[in-house]
Amino acid sequence: MTDTTANPNDTAHNSDHGHAHDPHVAHHFETKHQQNTSAKLGMWAFLSTEILMFGGLFCGYAIYRANHTDIFMYAHKMLDMKLGAINTVILLTSSMTMAWAVRAAQLGQQQLLKLLLAITLLGGFGFLGVKYVEYTSKFHSGLYPGARNAYFDVEQANKSLGLSGEYAITPTMKHWHIKNIENHYFGKYGVHWQVPRQYQIPELGYHPPHHAEHDTHAVTPAEHHADDQAGEVRESLTVEAPKPGELEHSTIAVPDNGPAGVNPQILKAPASDKPEDHAGHHILTYDQLPELEKPRVHHFFQIYYLMTGLHVLHVLIGMSLIAWIFVRACKGHFSKAYNVPVDIVGLYWHLVDLIWIFLFPLLYLIH
Amino acid sequence: MTSIPTPHANKLPESQHNSSDNYLNHSKGFMSWAFTVDHKRIGIMYGISICAFLLLGGIFALILRTMLALPIANIDNHANYDPAYLKHWMDIYNHMFTLHGAVMVFLFIIPGIPAVLGNFVLPLMLGAKDVAFPKLNLASFHIFVIGSLILAWVLLKGVLVAMFPGLSPYIGYGGLETGWTFYTPYSMDSNSAVVEATFGAFVLGFSSILTGVNFIASMHMLRPKGMNWFRMPLFLWALYGTAIIQLLATPVLAITLLLLIAERAFRVGIFDPNLDGDPILYQHFFWFYSHPAVYIMVLPAMGVISELVTAHSRKHIFGYSFIAYSSIAIALLGFFVWGHHMFTSGQSAMANAVFSLLTFSVSIPSAIKVFNWLSTMYRGEIHLRTPMLYVLSFILLFAIGGLTGLFLGALATDIHLHDTYFIVAHFHYVMMGSVLIAFLGGMYHWWPKMTGKMYSEKVGKIACAMVFVGFNLTFFIQFIAGSQGMPRRYASYVDDYMIYHHISTGGAFVLGTGLFLVLFNWIHSLLKGAPAPANPWGANTLEWQCSSPPPHDNFADTPVAGDPYDMTEWQYDESIKGYVKAND
Numbered sequence: 001m002t003d004t005t006a007n008p009n010d011t012a013h014n015s016d017h018g019h020a021h022d023p024h025v026a027h028h029f030e031t032k033h034q035q036n037t038s039a040k041l042g043m044w045a046f047l048s049t050e051i052l053m054f055g056g057l058f059c060g061y062a063i064y065r066a067n068h069t070d071i072f073m074y075a076h077k078m079l080d081m082k083l084g085a086i087n088t089v090i091l092l093t094s095s096m097t098m099a100w101a102v103r104a105a106q107l108g109q110q111q112l113l114k115l116l117l118a119i120t121l122l123g124g125f126g127f128l129g130v131k132y133v134e135y136t137s138k139f140h141s142g143l144y145p146g147a148r149n150a151y152f153d154v155e156q157a158n159k160s161l162g163l164s165g166e167y168a169i170t171p172t173m174k175h176w177h178i179k180n181i182e183n184h185y186f187g188k189y190g191v192h193w194q195v196p197r198q199y200q201i202p203e204l205g206y207h208p209p210h211h212a213e214h215d216t217h218a219v220t221p222a223e224h225h226a227d228d229q230a231g232e233v234r235e236s237l238t239v240e241a242p243k244p245g246e247l248e249h250s251t252i253a254v255p256d257n258g259p260a261g262v263n264p265q266i267l268k269a270p271a272s273d274k275p276e277d278h279a280g281h282h283i284l285t286y287d288q289l290p291e292l293e294k295p296r297v298h299h300f301f302q303i304y305y306l307m308t309g310l311h312v313l314h315v316l317i318g319m320s321l322i323a324w325i326f327v328r329a330c331k332g333h334f335s336k337a338y339n340v341p342v343d344i345v346g347l348y349w350h351l352v353d354l355i356w357i358f359l360f361p362l363l364y365l366i367h
Numbered sequence: 368m369t370s371i372p373t374p375h376a377n378k379l380p381e382s383q384h385n386s387s388d389n390y391l392n393h394s395k396g397f398m399s400w401a402f403t404v405d406h407k408r409i410g411i412m413y414g415i416s417i418c419a420f421l422l423l424g425g426i427f428a429l430i431l432r433t434m435l436a437l438p439i440a441n442i443d444n445h446a447n448y449d450p451a452y453l454k455h456w457m458d459i460y461n462h463m464f465t466l467h468g469a470v471m472v473f474l475f476i477i478p479g480i481p482a483v484l485g486n487f488v489l490p491l492m493l494g495a496k497d498v499a500f501p502k503l504n505l506a507s508f509h510i511f512v513i514g515s516l517i518l519a520w521v522l523l524k525g526v527l528v529a530m531f532p533g534l535s536p537y538i539g540y541g542g543l544e545t546g547w548t549f550y551t552p553y554s555m556d557s558n559s560a561v562v563e564a565t566f567g568a569f570v571l572g573f574s575s576i577l578t579g580v581n582f583i584a585s586m587h588m589l590r591p592k593g594m595n596w597f598r599m600p601l602f603l604w605a606l607y608g609t610a611i612i613q614l615l616a617t618p619v620l621a622i623t624l625l626l627l628i629a630e631r632a633f634r635v636g637i638f639d640p641n642l643d644g645d646p647i648l649y650q651h652f653f654w655f656y657s658h659p660a661v662y663i664m665v666l667p668a669m670g671v672i673s674e675l676v677t678a679h680s681r682k683h684i685f686g687y688s689f690i691a692y693s694s695i696a697i698a699l700l701g702f703f704v705w706g707h708h709m710f711t712s713g714q715s716a717m718a719n720a721v722f723s724l725l726t727f728s729v730s731i732p733s734a735i736k737v738f739n740w741l742s743t744m745y746r747g748e749i750h751l752r753t754p755m756l757y758v759l760s761f762i763l764l765f766a767i768g769g770l771t772g773l774f775l776g777a778l779a780t781d782i783h784l785h786d787t788y789f790i791v792a793h794f795h796y797v798m799m800g801s802v803l804i805a806f807l808g809g810m811y812h813w814w815p816k817m818t819g820k821m822y823s824e825k826v827g828k829i830a831c832a833m834v835f836v837g838f839n840l841t842f843f844i845q846f847i848a849g850s851q852g853m854p855r856r857y858a859s860y861v862d863d864y865m866i867y868h869h870i871s872t873g874g875a876f877v878l879g880t881g882l883f884l885v886l887f888n889w890i891h892s893l894l895k896g897a898p899a900p901a902n903p904w905g906a907n908t909l910e911w912q913c914s915s916p917p918p919h920d921n922f923a924d925t926p927v928a929g930d931p932y933d934m935t936e937w938q939y940d941e942s943i944k945g946y947v948k949a950n951d
Contacts, residue, residue: 028496028589030925038499038588045580049618056622056652060637063648146633157634160641161556169634296643302635306626 024338036340043344047351050314054355057307061362064303070293074286075151075300076366078143078181080134084364087130088356094123095353098322102346105329105339113334113342117326120349124319131312138301141181145305150181151298178286304363311355318352321345389819393919404501407917409508410487411817414810416515417483418886420474421803427467429879432841434460436872440859460858461544462525462559468547473568474515476802477660480667481578481613482511484809485606487817489582491910491917492600494591494926499584507577510570517567521560546856548653549624551638551646555631562631565624572617572624575663579613582606591909594928597688600908604691605670608698612659612666616702620656623649647712654705662701664798666694668805669736672761675812676740678906679755680747683932686739693732700729707776711785719778726776733769737762752904753827757808760835761801768796771846786856788867789849792842800838807834807885814889815903819916820896821944826888833881840874900945905937911946 022032029035065072101116142150147157147169158168286294325345328334334342390407400408438444439456448456490498498504524541528534543564545554554561586607590599627649629635636642638649677684684690706714706722714722740762749755771793774780784790814822845853848867853860860868902911908931913921929936937946 026501027920028490028499028501034588038584041587042500042503042580042584045583045614046576049576049580049614052615053618053622056619056626056655059652060626060648063645067645146629146635152634152636157636157642161639296636299636299643302629302637306629306635306637310622310625 032337039340039344040347043347047347050351050355054307054310057303057310058358058362061303061307064299065366068293068296068299070289071297071300072366074289075297076363078138078141079304079364080137081364083130083134084360087127088360090123090126090130091353091356094120094127095350097123098346098349102339102343105334105342106336108334108336110329110332110334114326114329117322117329121319121322121326124315124322127315128312128319131308143181143301145302145309149298149301150178151295151301153295156295182286307359307363311352311359314352314355318345318349321348388918389914389916390919391819391916402505404497404505405919406486406490406498406501406504407817407921409504410483410485412508413478413482413486413511414817416512417475417479420470420515421882422886424467424471424475425879425882427463427470429875431460431463431467432872432875434463434858435860435868440868441862441865442859443862445859457858458544461856462542464856465543465546466522466525469518469543469564469568471798472547472660473571474518476664476798477575478511478571478578479664479802479806480671480809481582481606481609481663482508482574484602484671484806484813485578485582485609485667488813488910489585489603489606490589491816491913491921492603492908492931493585493589493594494909494912494922494928495585495589496921498581499588500581503577504581507574507581510577511574514567514570514574517563517570521564521567524560524563548657549627550653551627551630551644551649552640554627555639555641562628565627569621569624569628572621575613576617579610579617582610583614586610590928591925592927597691598928598931599691600931601673601684601687601690601694602667602670602908604694605666605673608694609663609666609670611695611698612663612701616656616659616663619652620660623652623656626652647709647714650709650712651705654708655702658705658708659698659701661794661797662697664802666697668761668802669694669697671805671809671812672740672758673736674906674908675754675758675808676743677932677934678812678904679752679758680744680749681905681934682743682747683930683934684739685742685745686735687932689735690739693735696732697729700725700732704729707781710778710781723776723778727773730769730773733765737766737769750904751828752811753822753824753831754808754812754904756828756831756835757804757811760831761804761808764796764800764804764835764838767843768793768800771796784849786854787849788845788853788855791855792845792849795842795845800842804834804838807831810889812904813910814892815899816910816915816917818893818896819899820892821899821903822888822892822896826884826891830881830884830888833877833884835881837874837876837878837881841871841878842874844870844874897944900943902937902946903944905934905939905946907931907933907936 025032025035029038097116097119101113101120104113104116138144142148144150146152147154154169158164161169163169286297289297322345325342328341390405393405400412403409434440434456439448439453445453486498486504490496521541521543524538525543526541528538528541540558540560542559543561544559545557545561549561549565554565586599586603590596626635626637630638630644634642636644638644638646640646673684673690704722704726706718707726710719710722740758771789775784775790775793811822811827814820844867848864848871849855851864851867853864853867899915901914903915904911907929909922909926909928910917912926936949938949939945940947
């Protein structure tokens, strides 16, 4: 007798112990129900480890966000909320098709099962595609993971680490001045929320300069007038993003009035008392960050890359599993009587979805 | 092999299970072992690799103890040595204690009892044919092998670079000198193979997780008729508690080590204070796994002792449900005490007090177990066989290890004892004095079942005595050295501490000799041992109801379980030197 296995696909074992066995039930299980329940129990147990693994990252996130709130407020705006939202929709949809596929497998609807698995897999590819666009746009702006990140203070790091010569950390994107990144991202899509620069963060003891002459932000001169309260807060979706060559010197035309629907009371509030934009968001520029926090801005991007990177890895694993299930479905392995693998892979895919549901607001939608 | 009329043996078709067909000779060849899904063979393969790592870690231990006993370790003699040579010597010492710790923790103690004894015994105790997921079990063994090969590469690289320094520009530096804890910031600066070693530990963690998943599913789904949760052998309760920790703590280590690798490889600045990272966060993450990991080590050891003490006292276990619940209590409480490793690292006073209180609370379920074992022995028919001697050693050593833990859990005394030899002695009493002793006792206890051969009681008892004496010589003196102020992990010391180190090193060699004698006994038993009866101890757990060694399929029909500790069901039969069912 060959070694028998738990894989129901291997029906090689002979019934050497008397009673006839369902070919889908491994020799050490008595009933199919026992085997299916075991498989699901095992998967749930494994998923708990995945939660705990991401739990470490979420814990790290919470600690860094609590200790360095300003950095998160400042840096998260460079993430693309729209792309994040698109990805959320894609993943939620694929999770739905996956759940539907599990149902189809249980009902023995072969064609529907294949179709739904294919759509789910497509959703995975869509997610990765959007992620690719996001990552490359970050890279182009010098927002790399690790020491190449434009916010990473290479000189300071080499000094504290005592590195020099061939061991020294060498930046490759040093020409990307942080101002450029800021303009690039805050100017893009017209959501330049960094407008009122008179505001202060008293609890941090920071007093920004009254005259922002060193500021190269793309703002209208009118904005520097404290009296021009209507111009303090801009919601300028109508404004086009600056062309790459214009980043440093462009002036974006900002409408004097707030957008339709914005409460005029908010628009008229004195700027110095309102360290928030119309949506109640904290608004910061790099210059306004406390000096101690400036070298730490890259932490946000490190956490972003670690969390989304590990998540992308899970998406890849999930997609491989779905592809495996899809091939097996095409071979007609699943039936009303035997469909546990679809169920198990479905559970994994829902976990991937679940983690993203937490990542999206924590990274993109910070208030 | 044996003529014992075991319940199933009569029912088996002759063609499949005659008396000579067992799992050891069922199929032949390297592949039939390396890719088997039979839990018994996987357990044996784990056993061989883990004993090899015990030997390796033991060699490192003997080297570092020898280094500490040499005159060069005495600071008074340092003037006689070239400073460059001294530095080199101390570097080697750093590598030795780190590798000793890393090999012993990640490759011996953590996988030890669950992977070897658990894998072999768990399905047999459940009357099952295998664990719930046999393929996953094999995968977890293969992952273990890959992880240990990565750690072996760290060692090999260290040796290579030491022998041929010209290689280091090409393959980097080898070895490991950060201490097994990989604390930042030193693990960021160290010129050793930190990334490879942490990746190896990361891979080993997956092996541990998958074993835990397998055990939990097996215990939930494969219990036979008649075995409800409270008729489950206590070893399985202990393994259940262990599996919970493996599931919930190991992934946190995984993410910690990934972050450490990212930190070292890309300088992300999460843990490294030079990059505005938080080194204390690393300690929190690390101990959130590594303290529960102490219970991954010790819980199965306690389970083994629960089985052994009742079998060799020929008496029903005392306080079954207390022992069972205390396993789960230890597993859960173990998650909330990690901060006691960080009393002196700048935690808030409030956190220190809470962690101290919770630490003391773990002693309650631990003490419950000890009292129940003692009560089990009370008025029992104690057979002082080798496994029972290990039980007695365990109880004594665990009591010392546990009680000295109270000194360290108390905030005031910990300030004095922190990072001294006192703590070295404490955790060796718990990890080695308890886990290794229980592992050896369990190996002796199930040896007849695993191999079908009896071992020599005489050699076994001598070896046990040597291990016991050697262990106490090595480590008891370290309590005194530590309370006198000898810091841990130092390569040298002032003259006052010399006597402690000399005694300790002497004890280490006695201990090492005892362990070699154990190995000799096992090998001798394999070659020349008498055939083992199916049930040499008269224990009533199900694994003793199949022949020794068990047939390939364990049980033809799932046996019906009764009270696992009802010793009255078995009577000694002189003719086979084993126990037979009383009613047969």
